[in-house]
Amino acid sequence: MKYVTGLHCIKCGKEYEADPERYLCDDCEDGILDVDYDYQKIMAEWSKEDLKANPDQRIWRFEPLLPIKPETEKPKLAVGDTPVYNSPVLAEEFGIKKLIIKDDGLNPTASLKDRASAMAVVKAQEADAKTVACSSTGNAASSLAGNIASMGGRMNAVIFVPDRAPAGKLAQLLIYGADVVSVKGSYEEAFYLSAEAIKKWGWYNRNAAINPYLVEGKKTVSLELAEQLEWEMPDWLVFSVGDGCTIAGAYKGLYDLKQIGFIDRIPRLLGVQAEGCAPITEAFRTGEELEVTAENTIADSIAVGKPRNWLKAVRAIRDSAGEMINVSDDQILAMMRNLGKKTGIFGEPAGVAGMAGLKKAAAEGIIKRDQSAAVVITGNGLKDVKNARRAAGNPIEVEPDLEKLTAIFVEQGVT
Numbered sequence: 447m448k449y450v451t452g453l454h455c456i457k458c459g460k461e462y463e464a465d466p467e468r469y470l471c472d473d474c475e476d477g478i479l480d481v482d483y484d485y486q487k488i489m490a491e492w493s494k495e496d497l498k499a500n501p502d503q504r505i506w507r508f509e510p511l512l513p514i515k516p517e518t519e520k521p522k523l524a525v526g527d528t529p530v531y532n533s534p535v536l537a538e539e540f541g542i543k544k545l546i547i548k549d550d551g552l553n554p555t556a557s558l559k560d561r562a563s564a565m566a567v568v569k570a571q572e573a574d575a576k577t578v579a580c581s582s583t584g585n586a587a588s589s590l591a592g593n594i595a596s597m598g599g600r601m602n603a604v605i606f607v608p609d610r611a612p613a614g615k616l617a618q619l620l621i622y623g624a625d626v627v628s629v630k631g632s633y634e635e636a637f638y639l640s641a642e643a644i645k646k647w648g649w650y651n652r653n654a655a656i657n658p659y660l661v662e663g664k665k666t667v668s669l670e671l672a673e674q675l676e677w678e679m680p681d682w683l684v685f686s687v688g689d690g691c692t693i694a695g696a697y698k699g700l701y702d703l704k705q706i707g708f709i710d711r712i713p714r715l716l717g718v719q720a721e722g723c724a725p726i727t728e729a730f731r732t733g734e735e736l737e738v739t740a741e742n743t744i745a746d747s748i749a750v751g752k753p754r755n756w757l758k759a760v761r762a763i764r765d766s767a768g769e770m771i772n773v774s775d776d777q778i779l780a781m782m783r784n785l786g787k788k789t790g791i792f793g794e795p796a797g798v799a800g801m802a803g804l805k806k807a808a809a810e811g812i813i814k815r816d817q818s819a820a821v822v823i824t825g826n827g828l829k830d831v832k833n834a835r836r837a838a839g840n841p842i843e844v845e846p847d848l849e850k851l852t853a854i855f856v857e858q859g860v861t
């Protein structure tokens with residue numbers, strides 16, 4: 447917290463003290479807050495060399511840019527330090543100059559959400575709370591449950607999930623020992639029930655969209671990517687978009703880095719939504735208030751018909767001179783298979799939606815042939831095996847007989 451100067455409302459600008467339990471502006475409906483830093487002071491006291499010399503590879507290595515007290519105990523899971531790959535094969539296929547892939551599905555509970563949940567565990571302690579609650583379509587919840595479990599029984603997670611959550615995510619929650627409430631209804635209804643319960647029992651609130659600190663956790667994805675790319679940013683940076691916190695967080699990280707002189711330009715952000723649930727794309731295109739939509743997509747992690755952080759997301763994308771694009775479920779499924787086959791990276795539907803959007807944006811000339819892009823795979827494919835099987839089809843079935851196998855191989859051209 448050494449460099450945090452306070453919070454401000456993104457709607458009216460009103461300023462608040464950075465209290466761990468301050469979530470929203472008192473004066474505005476949906477008055478989402480943003481954390482402010484003293485960049486001059488950070489610049490004077492922290493350098494790229496200091497960062498390089500820090501042996502902690504987890505997200506906490508960026509502590510000067512995080513709203514935490516240094517002494518607060520961190521969850522034990524090693525969140526962050528996910529790998530980046532250069533994929534000339536896919537760059538050529540998409541018709542762009544260079545393609546960097548960051549696989550954030552390799553976080554400890556297998557999604558980018560670990561970055562926010564690790565932060566929630568820290569902020570809950572700073573608020574003297576032992577129980578943290580959230581409603582989630584899956585990954586926010588499973589990451590919270592895992593990070594809480596890593597505290598060794600001293601904290602507890604209560605999770606509200608809509609009943610459509612994929613089996614892998616639900617299994618994670620139960621294995622990590624959370625109290626799991628499966629709400630017979632939509633994400634929206636699960637969200638409201640959790641909000642009421644949080645109020646009633648006074649738990650810490652890990653609902654990412656309204657908790658300003660969690661976006662600060664998510665921003666470590668771009669802090670980390672920038673460091674891994676040795677501060678040479680690509681022309682475009684691509685994320686799938688649900689509630690809007692991830693892309694807004696990614697922008698905040700880039701903004702911070704520019705303010706302290708670690709990077710000299712912010713890449714253009716490409717936000718990708720599913721065709722069957724694209725309220726933020728719509729608001730981005732019309733410039734109007736967000737209109738709630740249905741949630742018709744297999745990409746459960748971005749199926750958010752009433753996103754709460756849409757304004758922060760839209761502004762982030764605009765401020766970066768970015769774009770938004772929608773992809774169909776078929777394009778997502780095809781990309782799951784294509785990515786897996788050509789790179790060995792296995793993403794869940796929402797995890798690869800960004801990649802599907804990148805391909806489409808390149809085909810439409812939004813991303814040009816001489817431009818480079820980085821895309822973040824936000825969640826691992828093993829979380830949602832049912833859709834992976836839809837994407838990938840069936841194995842060859844054969845009796846244990848070499849002649850029959852040979853006949854099938856000849857027929858299918860396998861050599």
Ligand SMILES: *Cc1c(COP(=O)(O)O)cnc(C)c1O
Nearest residue numbers: 585688689690691692747824825
């Ligand atoms: C949460 C999530 C997203 C989108 O993040 P938002 O903050 O909701 O926009 C994308 N992919 C995966 C796998 C996620 O879990």
Ligand SMILES: [Zn+2]
Nearest residue numbers: 455458471474
């Ligand atoms: Zn306000």
